[in-house]
Amino acid sequence: MKRFVLVTSMLLVCLSGWSQDLDWGDYPEGEYSYTFTNIGNIPVDATVTLSGMVESFYTDYPRPTARGLELNNNFPTNGNSVSLRVTFSQPVSNLSFNLLDIDRIDGDSQYQDLVTVIGGNLGTPVTPTIGTASTNTVTGNAILGTNSVEDYATNSISFSTPVTEVTIQYFAGPDWEDPKRQFIFITNFGWDDAGLPVRLVDFGGTSVANQVRLGWQTSYEQNSDYFTIERSPDARAFEAIGRVSSKGFSERLQTYGFSDPAPLKGTNYYRLRQVDRDGTYAYSKIVAVGYDTEGFYFQVVVLDQGRLQVETNAPDPVFGLVDVRGLPSLRQVEQVGANKYLLQVSPTGLVSSGLRIVQMRAGNFSYAKKVLIN
Template identity: 60%
Template sequence: MKTRLLLLFSLILSALAGSAQDLDWNTYVDGSLNYTYPSVGNLPVSVNVQTSGSTSSLNLNEPNGRPTGLRLAADFPASGNCVSVKITFSQPISNLIFNMFDIDYSDGDSDYEDVVTITGSNGGTGVSPAIGSAATNTVSGNTITGTNGTVDLATNLVTFSSPVTEVTIQYCAGPSFALPETQEIYIGDFTWDDAPALPVRLASFSGKRVENQLLLGWQTTFESNSAYFVVERSTDAQAFEAIGRVTSRGFSESMQAYGFTDEAPLKGTNYYRLRQVDRDGRFEYSKILGLTFDAAGFYFEVRALDRGQIEVQTNAPDPAFALVDLRGIPQLGQVEKVSATRYLLQVTPSGLAAPALKIVQMRANQFGYARRVLLNE
């Protein structure tokens, strides 16, 4: 019995640790065209709700908070009349999910199309949702159009996989319009991650030697409220210092490229990392990049790849490689020469089972080089 109670307690803790934020429309003050939830979730987010457009077409006490969701019951006088509900978040939220209910064609005595268009943005940059299908409507892009009324409260699942700061739901009377009487739709409760949205998705981080400088470059595939990158350098991959700062795009869902030149690299191995900082001061670090700089003009670059492979780029002639862990135990399998300056090192199965931090060693022209690398998970 005691074991079962401990197991139950552990499951409860796990569920709480992974809980999501939740905006419950049932608590909405009925009839409010401008309403604010001051603090939603464990990581408090302020949520403002504004309703605009043909609000005179809304029934009394609409918008109306109900267990099903926020109801919009309207008696539109003509095709093309619309009301819009704009939901604004005080900070970017991740993985927003909600349902739309009862989008159909005909509802009781009325006989016209519900047309709902859902848009999002993150700091002014557009973000598109994914919208699931339902029996009573069709979905084209971010617009749902009613086709029949055969199912009560038919459900369309709406998902924003990218962070958003604003979502707008526009409800209109469609072009197929016969009886201008009351129809309604529901906006379901909002759920999103309880972790703050990270400012940047880093796609790559690499570097190379050009004459007496080391050039760093990196790419992002997504930026949300990002402010800048701090370039940090170290000689031992442990104690880092800032050597430069690069302003970021801020908001983007497309590939962005950045660069930085270390004009005075240190002799030997230079370790670099990026501190990605957003506009609220939150930050995260990139993986560590190691580049070798020496008077002989040889470079020695190491990067972890997937599935236990390590890429080495060097212009040293006839290099010999070794791979050990921090205890000095050999863990190098096959070495493949891909090009004149590129090699792939395969980690042994025992090496994959050991701690992920490795040391790549290279000997060339009676000189020895070493670089730490952290294997990808």
């Protein structure tokens, strides 16, 4: 599948003129994780993590090239895959990039490329728009190689709403007889340089008396308008329960608050809808706050590297963590404050994504919360 073509220059037209740009040319060869820091006029960090069958990479891959980052693998059989995930330190708008050379080869070997692309905004799924190419077919978020008529055929990828993460999963496709070397390219990432309405640095809530009090802070605001506070009983269907006007323009720390006077008994899930004056918006992370008539609270926030932060004022809490099958996965609990605890899902920082159930018991007080680990 390797083609030897002399390339003197390559212009990534879809990214030209954008001041926010993740340039793969700076990626270190053969590394499975790397963080790009201070990208763009409004600085954004982007952390790249590769997982899955990374042992199938050829030496010094993934590798930056003139076409972008090359994933070059020798998968043993169909269904094998590697995943490349990019996580941004804050939401980015109108993210766009290209995928090159997703195809299928006939002749002395038969193997097939299959690529899926998914996005998210602090746990909320975001669906990309995927352009077509002559060498493959696009179904939903999946691109399947069907022929090899065109060299370096291009599939464009774009997100019309803000994202904080993108995952590209590269598979050995279902039509597979003679496994050999195969590859695809990921071009540079570009996004709007205007920035989102606000840069949210903190959002949390506690149960106090007969209400839930929410608080958040911003470190930057540009043309922001207001925050809509949304609540859900299951972290899926949200409804607006209030609105708070924002500062508008600020480069200093701003503090906001809102009280839910009628929280639901049990677990309440909250998020903020941050709205700009031109209608641009982004969602915050989702926080879970337990409400009980005794006045106890139980809040869970998903951190990075397989960690969960729990805040509760319940006395002598005992924690548990299970997956959807009921299998325990809690490795360690560390108390890091008077009412704050750190739960370690994995001692290595590497943890599979999926739904987890955080359990807490304290005397007669017992709660369980569902959290999504990405």
